[in-house]
Structures are given as structure tokens and as C-alpha cells.
Amino acid sequence: MGFPYAYNSHLRCSRACPARPPYGLTCRASAVCRASAGKRDTRPKRDTSRVFGPCRGGPRSVVLGAMPEQPAMRTAPRSLPLAGHAVPLLTRPLEFLKTLPAFGSLVRIRIGPGDAYVPCEPALFRQILKDPRVHDKGGLFYERGREAVGNGLVTCRWDDHRRQRPLMQPSFDHRHINHYAGLMADEIAALMRTWRSGDVVDIDRAMATLTLRITTRALFSVPADHELVAQVEKWLPVLMDGFFRRMFVPARLLSLVPTRMNRQYPRAIAEMRKLTEEIIHEVRRKKGQDPGLLASLLNARDEVTGDPLGTQEIFDQALILLIAGSETTATALGFTFHLLGAHPEAGARLRDEVDGLLGGRTPRFEDLSGLTFTRQVLMESLRLYPPAWMFTRATTTACELGGHEFPEATTFLLSPYILHHDPDLFPSPETFDPDRWQPGGMSEESRRSVLPFGSGGRKCIGDQFALNEAMLAVAGIAGRWNLSPVTDRPMRPIARATLKPGPLPMRLQERLRQPVRKATITDLRD
Numbered sequence: 001m002g003f004p005y006a007y008n009s010h011l012r013c014s015r016a017c018p019a020r021p022p023y024g025l026t027c028r029a030s031a032v033c034r035a036s037a038g039k040r041d042t043r044p045k046r047d048t049s050r051v052f053g054p055c056r057g058g059p060r061s062v063v064l065g066a067m068p069e070q071p072a073m074r075t076a077p078r079s080l081p082l083a084g085h086a087v088p089l090l091t092r093p094l095e096f097l098k099t100l101p102a103f104g105s106l107v108r109i110r111i112g113p114g115d116a117y118v119p120c121e122p123a124l125f126r127q128i129l130k131d132p133r134v135h136d137k138g139g140l141f142y143e144r145g146r147e148a149v150g151n152g153l154v155t156c157r158w159d160d161h162r163r164q165r166p167l168m169q170p171s172f173d174h175r176h177i178n179h180y181a182g183l184m185a186d187e188i189a190a191l192m193r194t195w196r197s198g199d200v201v202d203i204d205r206a207m208a209t210l211t212l213r214i215t216t217r218a219l220f221s222v223p224a225d226h227e228l229v230a231q232v233e234k235w236l237p238v239l240m241d242g243f244f245r246r247m248f249v250p251a252r253l254l255s256l257v258p259t260r261m262n263r264q265y266p267r268a269i270a271e272m273r274k275l276t277e278e279i280i281h282e283v284r285r286k287k288g289q290d291p292g293l294l295a296s297l298l299n300a301r302d303e304v305t306g307d308p309l310g311t312q313e314i315f316d317q318a319l320i321l322l323i324a325g326s327e328t329t330a331t332a333l334g335f336t337f338h339l340l341g342a343h344p345e346a347g348a349r350l351r352d353e354v355d356g357l358l359g360g361r362t363p364r365f366e367d368l369s370g371l372t373f374t375r376q377v378l379m380e381s382l383r384l385y386p387p388a389w390m391f392t393r394a395t396t397t398a399c400e401l402g403g404h405e406f407p408e409a410t411t412f413l414l415s416p417y418i419l420h421h422d423p424d425l426f427p428s429p430e431t432f433d434p435d436r437w438q439p440g441g442m443s444e445e446s447r448r449s450v451l452p453f454g455s456g457g458r459k460c461i462g463d464q465f466a467l468n469e470a471m472l473a474v475a476g477i478a479g480r481w482n483l484s485p486v487t488d489r490p491m492r493p494i495a496r497a498t499l500k501p502g503p504l505p506m507r508l509q510e511r512l513r514q515p516v517r518k519a520t521i522t523d524l525r526d
């Protein structure tokens with residue numbers, strides 16, 4: 001038995017803090033700790049750490065006369081009985097998440113009757129992603145996700161993933177990515193042909209249509225006709241919203257609140273499934289022509305048994321790719337055009353780069369490496385507004401993380417948004433500053449902490465696909481059009497299953513005069 005009460009001392013600041021003292025010293029000198037010193041102390045009365053000043057690394061409980069215990073874990077304040085933190089997570093999730101690092105490098109939140117743990121430090125975040133066998137796809141996000149969209153590559157567990165990923169990976173290799181760039185350029189050009197100077201267009205919606213058309217053409221070799229686009233536009237938002245709500249509020253409770261979104265959720269799942277079936281039917285009909293990812297899945301054979309993939313498995317993969325391939329890139333593009341509209345000087349710099357390199361022609365895959373500032377703008381947009389702003393993991397076995405022991409089936413809630421907005425990693429984190437992405441513009445640790453595509457064995461399979469698509473769209477559109485916001489109203493990101501900008505009405509102005517540029521060998525080949 002140790003001493004009958006515990007005291008907390010700041011023996012070690014476990015955060016990645018530049019002023020982190022060696023083990024055994026207090027970390028009160030740290031700017032991080034000083035910054036949080038004014039914050040309200042929400043710890044239980046018995047906690048005497050205020051004597052030492054609050055510490056973002058979290059107080060470390062030591063029982064006198066005994067071996068040190070696990071560091072104390074703080075729970076985010078204002079948890080309600082039964083609901084836990086469901087209210088802030090549903091109503092102002094981004095603001096809520098940004099408050100968490102003040103409570104430690106690993107913070108407990110309550111979701112309904114259960115707990116989830118939020119890593120607020122990049123090293124812990126990466127540690128979880130590095131080990132998908134222990135930290136498997138599970139927890140609220142992926143459990144509800146599987147119910148909504150099935151067991152495809154995004155949602156499946158480690159066991160299935162080992163078999164599924166090698167089947168899909170070849171469709172995302174360099175050879176294919178290059179080919180997709182041509183399709184992307186065609187679709188971007190087709191979108192711009194529908195635009196008229198002076199029109200006001202909802203860029204959020206336009207980008208959703210564009211990325212959906214690109215996904216179905218590139219991955220399924222099926223062009224998305226008007227009807228398909230209209231149906232996805234109608235049902236996908238209902239599905240994404242419903243699935244997000246069900247993470248925090250039990251479905252039974254939601255069914256008692258007959259809002260339109262709640263009533264339509266089962267229908268949205270059914271309609272999205274019907275659309276996917278139609279796509280698969282179309283691919284089967286065109287058997288032999290145009291090999292795409294879906295066609296190669298239809299022809300795939302299990303390495304051991306030689307059996308083809310089951311109908312359900314193909315179906316789940318198709319539905320998930322349809323959503324993952326279009327929704328995230330669309331919102332990334334929406335945020336990027338919003339940022340360029342709100343920062344005209346960055347918009348002008350980007351146009352200069354595009355004009356200088358392309359001189360008015362459509363960008364191609366080979367041009368992407370020369371579009372340095374365009375890439376910086378995109379990366380900064382993904383830092384500020386990561387479309388996959390939150391996801392979960394569940395432990396498959398007992399494990400240790402950040403000095404704490406966790407039992408099997410513990411949920412971790414991971415939010416790249418928290419890391420991307422950490423002032424220790426990114427000075428003035430809310431400022432749009434593409435120059436952070438210049439060489440030497442940020443520390444290696446900061447760069448490694450920008451994780452819009454995740455990391456480790458479950459990293460996004462479509463990261464290069466998405467980056468190329470987004471760069472071709474931004475450069476292609478900026479070369480021909482000026483997009484300016486029509487309202488001063490601040491954009492408020494909407495955090496649902498993905499982070500979305502909401503409607504973005506922008507006025508289109510065709511750029512008439514292109515700067516003249518000397519012809520190059522590349523131009524002569526055209």
C-alpha cells in the first residue's frame with residue numbers, strides 16, 4: 001500500500017514541446033504550459049497540481065512510497081450524464097476538438113455511456129496509425145461506417161485488408177495514375193465548357209459533380225450521366241449526415257425525432273446501393289472493353305482458392321470507392337477555391353505560375369511537378385481543412401500508449417484537424433499561408449504532422465490520384481477563369497462524416513488575355 005493520497009507533479013511534459021525538460025524536472029518554464037496557465041482548472045478537488053501550475057502534458061500521479069502509477073488521464077470538461085460529449089461533438093466539433101490539447105497529450109472524452117481517447121500529440125497519433133493490427137478499424141466511425149456502406153477497403157478490418165489491398169493497389173500505380181490524368185483533364189475541360197462569364201456557380205456543388213464524374217470514369221470506366229450525378233447529389237449528403245449523427249446518438253433515439261434527414265437515412269443507403277448496382281451492371285455489360293478497377297475486381301481470383309470475389313465484396317468495394325473517391329477531393333477543391341477567393345494575392349500568384357508554365361493550355365500530368373505554388377496552396381488547404389477530419393480505431397488487444405494501459409476494445413478518436421491547428425506545430429495555425437510549404441518553411445516534425453491522408457498501412461490508397469486531380473483542376477480552372485466570392489459572409493466549415501465548406505457561390509469571370517510565352521519543345525509536340 002502506498003501513501004493514502006496521491007499528489008500530481010509535473011515530472012515530465014509528455015508533449016512534443018520545445019522546452020520539454022529532462023525527466024525529473026518540472027515543465028513550468030515551457031511556453032506551452034505558460035500558455036495554458038490561465039485556463040480554468042477543471043480537475044477534481046483532490047488534484048493539487050495547481051500548486052505547480054497547469055501542464056498540457058497532464059499531471060503525473062505519483063503515490064508516495066510506491067512505484068509511480070500510470071499518468072493521470074484528464075477527461076474533457078462539461079460531459080453530460082448519458083450524452084457525454086455528444087452535444088459539442090454534434091454542434092461544434094471543431095471548436096471542441098481544438099480545446100482538447102490543453103488537457104494533455106491523450107484526453108478522455110465520453111460518448112454516450114462509453115469512453116474514447118483522443119491523442120493530441122503527433123507521436124501518439126502516428127503510433128496508433130503505425131500498428132493497424134492492434135489499432136484496427138473499429139470504434140464509432142468505422143462501426144457506423146460498415147453499417148452504412150459495407151465492408152470495403154476503407155472500413156474493413158485488418159484481416160480482410162491484407163487480402164483486399166493487394167487486389168486494388170495495381171489500379172493506383174504510376175502507370176494508371178498517368179492515364180487517369182488524361183481523363184481528369186477531359187472532365188475539367190467539359191465542366192468549364194458549361195460555364196459562362198458573369199454566372200454565379202456553387203463551386204462546392206460543381207466540384208462534387210466533377211469528382212464524381214472523374215471517379216466513375218477513371219475507376220469504373222463508366223461515364224456518370226446526368227441522372228447518376230443528380231441521384232448521388234441527392235442521396236449522398238443524407239447518407240453522410242445520418243451516419244455521422246449515428247456515431248453520437250443511438251439510432252433508436254434518432255428514429256423518434258422525425259426530421260427529414262432522419263426519415264430519409266435508410267432510403268439514402270438503399271438508393272446509393274441501387275446506384276452502385278447499376279454501375280456494376282453496366283461494367284459487366286461492357287465486359288472486355290475498357291479495363292477499369294471494377295472490371296479487374298470482377299476478374300480477380302483468390303490467390304489460394306482461385307475463387308472469384310463474392311458479389312457482396314465487389315459491391316462493397318464499388319460503393320466505398322464511389323464515396324471515398326469523390327466526396328473528399330470535392331471538399332478539398334471547394335475549400336481551396338474558397339481560400340483563393342478570400343486571399344486575392346495568393347490567387348494572383350497562382351495564376352502567374354499557371355500562366356508562366358502553361359501559357360493558356362490545359363495542364364497535363366507532366367506539368368504537375370512545375371506547379372510548385374499550386375501544390376503549396378493545396379497542401380495548406382488540406383492542412384486548414386482536412387476533409388477526413390476525424391476517424392476512429394479500436395484496439396484488438398490490451399496495449400500501452402503514452403504511458404497508459406488500455407484494455408482490448410478501447411476506442412481512439414483521431415483527428416488530423418487537432419494536429420493541423422496546433423500552434424506549437426504551426427505558428428498562427430488559422431492563417432492561410434502557402435509559404436509554410438516552401439523548403440525550410442516548417443520543421444520536419446510539423447511537416448510529418450500534416451496527415452490529411454492518414455499514415456501507415458491504412459494510408460489513403462487514392463492520395464496521388466486525389467492530389468493530381470486537385471492540382472489539374474485548380475491549375476486548369478485558374479488558367480481560364482477568375483472565381484470571386486459573391487458574399488462577405490464567413491465560410492463556416494461543416495463537420496460531418498467529412499469536413500465540408502457548404503454552399504460556395506462564386507462569380508465566374510473568363511480570363512480573356514493570356515500572357516504570351518515563348519513556345520517550348522512540349523508545345524511543338526502538341
Ligand code: HEM
Pocket residue numbers: 153154155161165219321324325326328329332386387388391392451452453454455457458459460461462463465466
Ligand atoms: C483529398 C482527397 C482525399 C482525402 C483527404 C482522403 C483521406 C483519406 C484518409 C485520411 C484515409 C485513411 C483513413 C483512416 O486511416 O482511417 C483514407 C483512406 C482511403 N481512401 Fe482516401 N482520401 C482522399 C481521396 C481518395 C480518393 C480519390 C480515393 C479513391 C480513388 C480514396 C480512397 C481511399 C481508400 C480506398 C482508403 C482506404 C485505404 C486502406 O485502408 O487501405 N481516397 N483516405
